[in-house]
Amino acid sequence: MLFVLLSVLGATSIYASSASEDVNYSNDEVQSTVTGVVTDENGNPLPGASVVVKGTTTGAVADFDGNYSISVASEGVLVFSFVGYSASEVQVNGRTTINISLQPDASLLDEVVLVGYGTQKKGEVTGAIESVTAEQLSIVQVSSTIEAIKGQIAGVDVQATGGRPGQNPTVRIRGRRSISASNDPLYVVDGIPLIDGSNSMADINPDDIASMQVLKDAAATAVYGSRGANGVILVSTNRGRVGKTKVTYSSRYGVTSATRLVDMMNGEEFADLKRESRRIGWNGAIPADTEVFLDPIELESLSAGRSTDWQDLVLGDGWQTNHQIGVSGGSENTTFSTSIGYFKEQGIISNQDFERFSGRVNVDHKINDIFKVGASFLIAKTEQNWGSDATVQEALSNNPLGVPYDADGNLAFLPTNDGIRTNPLNELVEGAFIDERQQTRIFAPIYLDINIMEGLKWTTTFGPDIRIGRRGTFAGSLTNTNRGGPGRAGIINVNDFGYTLENLLTYNKALTPKQNLKVTLLQSIQKSRLEINTGNVTGIPYESQSFYNLGSATQGGVLTSGLTEWALASFMGRVNYDFDGKYLFQASIRADGSSRLAPGNQWNYFPGVSAGWRLAQEEFLAGTFVDELKLRASYGEVGNTSVLPYQTAGRLGSSVYAFGEAPALGFGLSEIPNEDLTWEVSKTLDIGVDYGFFNNRLVGSIDWFRTNTVDLLLERTLPTTSGYGIVLQNIGATRTQGLEFSVSYGIIDNDGDGFNWDMDLNISGYKEEITELALKDANGNPIDDTGNNWFIGSPINVFFDYEKQGIYQSSEEALATSAEQKVPGEIKLRDVDGDGVITPDDRRILGSDVPDYYGGWNNKFKYQGFDLGVFFVFRQGHMVQSNFHANNNALFGRYNNLDVDYWTIDNPTNAYPRPNENQESPRNGSTLRYFDGSFIKLRNISLGYTLPQSITEKLKMEKLRLSVSGQNLWFISDYETFDPEVGEDEGSLNSSVVPSNKMWSLSLNATF
């Protein structure tokens, strides 16, 4: 392939010099001034449309009424263009007035999309790439760009965990490939691959984003090699255009409240639970209340009929506001786009909030015909007040018979005499608990373009990415953390510097009028350096200092520091070829060398090939209802080294001991050195169709894919008799097969101000199965690895446990004893092998967290100035293992409990076991925590009104839109918690999760 590239480069240098002579020649021509009006297809002026003299850099911009004026040679050609409209070339032929009406871009498929190290017309793309427009991003009003794409793209699964302001959701493109290596997609902002995953996107203001492209198949992502294993999201930010300076302002304000509360027991219900938990045996007597309720407050509450609703006390209303001012424009040689944004969300818990100031300047400057430089400068400052995890936990767990305030109206620290359960309102006292996470981010890619000759361009990009983070924590004496002990404070400082340096050579050449060739060569290095240091102290003398005087603490603290570095070196080459715009072909190869692997395994090569056939361009479909029909097929390989640095070394763990009073710190074996650690490689075959019918009223795509991942990086648990419990290893293989479907349909399509109904629907599903594991039987066939819960033919993450069959009833006492050494009222497990006793062999696979299908459904209605959007997201058929229930459904009569139907001798239910004070969780309580996690959620409903132009003109505005919207107003799910969306890591859904919130908001968008 390299040979082809070189010969192409050599053969074409002749053309370049003649091209530059043309330019010189035209400058000597006789000039005249041409004026006119640029309008759209309906005759409305197109302010900001650009007019350029073909073959020169001379240009002009239409004013507010579409008028332009430009100097041009009488034999010259003018090129008129405007975003969303087809460019039009007009021969001047000596005329001085040229009025032109531009036609809307015939096909959306002709839009130019980012494809990684370059752009392509959408119609010519051969990989599975989906776009998200700025308009789509603005549907849902959230702090994070990532949150905004939820449900909008087939195959992209975005899941949030709870409603804490500033929380980052997890993003999975086409499911999960690896269980140990990272599954985060790669984000590429203005051409620079970000060092970090989703976290590094949090600083980017959604309003600054012009478009996003999601690269899903391996042929498309192979150009990013090892970093593209989990899909790539390309983000381009707003850039200026030549023309009148444009000012935009947008603003919104919304009020938030918990979407749903959970049904915990009230005082009377809890009292019954507690009485039952104290019953002597399962069928004995319940002791007198004076023996059950040892705390006088409980008895007092019972006789007074008093019950405290703790959720109600800690949850309030929050709000969200966002303001953004953008200014963009430019002259012929220099364009700019700048913006300032402010976002703040006050959580529904009073000490939780998130705030972001962001500023952006994008500048592009043409030095001359050869050189062009530019920069995208982002600076953002965010501050998240995390709040105390104990707030919700205590609100859920506190005894409803307890009281939040004492007789004098002061906050009671302990609502009952249970020393563990503190009053959640203590966490909310001003200054009592602080967890403040600040981050300053500077991300400033700069580039230099060199047009070496016609079609041959060199680009050097340098992208430094600096993140300075500081987390300060403070917990006063009267918090759950300290329970009356002395205050604690701590600081974590994070200093993260990464950079990317890339040299890119692209060559475009029309080999014949029908054959186009494009060659891209890349050399790239990337490096990250992360320093973390922390200090924690106890015994803060005066609490007002918060974490600002750690040295004054009475007890010295723990200091830690660490340095983590990694580097990646890469080379990539790509060839695109098309014949007649019908037959499309692309091939690429990338070589990556990663510092995270041991020498010898550091380098690997990742090829990708794809081809497309645009059937719609063929004669036999000309003039039919088919506007676009493209068959695509691709195959690519990508690698994953998203293992943490230094994992091959076999690091020692520090140990603590003392000899007398003297410290005796040591270093012990803690990791198996694994120098064999190598690349996890995913090989994806993708076959897709892009279609557009009926004048593109019905457009969409369908993709089928199959990914085989080999040398899977798995954190494998080991029999601990070896001295090690876990090792990261390349073992086994998985296969993921899926189908993605998306359609956009203009159901009712009236021109102008008539009634319009557009619908977008996307549905995706995939099956994941393990095909190979390290353990083999005598014949070399892979066998299940029960110790790791990995089973051939099942997804990586399955729930392997006993199955609850019911509750042992009073009549089953003998069976309960013989099968499980239990008594009536306890959980009855299914005896899978029917041998009459429950043994570990009775465990089976209960389900997995892989959904059957998921997606989004969006409806947009328009009539005159009004628009209405209704947007649902859904995820169906996956199982959830709920830690939330582990904490809140322990049924032991000490802490409050979910209001469930539990067994008593008088209530022979099969739902939940009998409460028992002698166990912190019922035996086999894990079997009560598996749920069908399916849900449908009304993500957004919004009503907008765009003022008629007659009014906006009077206001000297281009556009003004007002809207009201409601988010997360409703969902349906069998899984009863605050929110069925639990994020990928179901373990994070614990009792301290912050309830998700719904929001009603008003917003305004103005363009001047």
Add this chain to the structure above:
Amino acid sequence: MNRKIYIILILALAFVTKSCDKFIEEELVTDVSAASYYTTAAGLRDAVRATYSTFKPFYGQEMGAAMMTFGTDIWTNGADGGHKVFNFYDGGLNGSESYIPASWDNWYQGINQANGVINRSADVEMDDSEKTVLIAEVRFLRAFYYFNVVTTWGDAHLSLEETVGIEVEANRTSQSEIYNQAIVPDLEFAIANLPDEQSDYGRATKPAAEFLLAKALLTRSYTAFSEGSDASRAETLLGNVINNYGFSLLPNFADLWDINNQENSEMVFVIPNSKSQVDSGIDGFGHRWHLYFLHEYDVRRGMTRDIANGRPWKRHRPTDFMLTLWDRDVDSRYDDSFKHVWFANKDEPPTDAVGDEPARAALAIGDTAIYIPGPGKDVDWPQSRQDGVPYLVYSNDEYTERLFPSLNKWIDATRPDRQKTQGQRDFILMRLGDAYLLRAEARLQQTNTTGAADDINVIRMRSAVPGMEAASQITPGDVTLDFLLDERARELTGEGHRWWDLARTGKLVERTAMHNPGAAPNIQDYHTLRPIPQNQIDRTLGGYPQNPGYPQ
């Protein structure tokens, strides 16, 4: 213009272009690896220190308390906490109970660390005599960990080599082989090479190795694979400990629990805790047993939780049987081990009579708030007398899972705050008092009741109530295995020996069923071994056998 840009570009490229392989070279800065560090003398010393640290996640933590205290004749469960299955011996005591894998993992991690030190030491250049002592320390520790493995699980995995690479197989070696290949030869090596004393307090010494070997041999003497000389060797070794190194019993039993005199003449081997490391949080495994044996004083009239009285987790409560063991007129050890009086630490107004509760006078700080008369003294406290005092009195019939005589041995009033769970006390693994009782047991095994009575009398004499010295003494005719176990309870209660003492002597099921009502309905013969962790069974290639009796 263009030329300038080109020149700058060429210069810039020259600066940034580096060799690719150099660019992606990984350098370990924050951490060290065994391959580089364990080859140095400093690295080997650190590796040895790390081998000691295996003690800490078990001893002095809740895991050790639950596994060694619950389910015995002398302790039963209090109100709070999980892991009560160790007391109940119900179906929940299986290979998935979290302390089962946690303790198994811990000992095997320590064993592998010890194997690593022993294997790698050959290549380390350092003073040979120092190296020999270090290896002897580590072999002592390996023997200790293997001894805990066999006394907890019986037959188990045996490896004397450091694990290299990924090991998914495990063997099941008979207990007798583990004694023969690991415990006994390791300790013989340790005895031969360890010094009598170490300058670092807490390092293994020759007497500690003799003590451990004696205990191991004594344990083996009860088994089917015992060797004829086990009990006599144990007696000799313990004799060495008692006579050769200058250890002496503290004059008063109560002095053992003086937090300001922990490094005393009675200590043979302890896990030291550094107060500064514990308080600063560097050591997360400070001694926590001060939490587990306390009753719920802190919500009673006149009382609130404070540092001096401790943080009551109410995990372990004495059985009625244990409270009958001491004759308090003769023996001071109950009074030296348990707390009787709690003094008010907050003012309390007078209260009116409610139901059964009589009216009580006001309490001022420093007044008696709670009084537990304790065994033998209840007769002095009829209800009428209890009702007549301003403070609360709990007699034997009023003990509950929340209210009970509280063991005071581990109380740690030096903790920086009342919530701090980690304390600074050393955890006592071997003390001279125990050496006497073990020698008595070794002598009893050889039917030398006279010698056994002599040893027991030494212990009893030390804690005799003044004037009752003669009455405290026993005769050879009194010495039976049950008497000896009673005596061990009187002396060593709450020190973490009981479950192993009963299992060793074959008395676990009999005595626990007789005296612990929580355990009585369920305990069976197979409970003298703990279940093999379910994850060991699941993760081992070809599986791993479960101990008999547990769900297979």
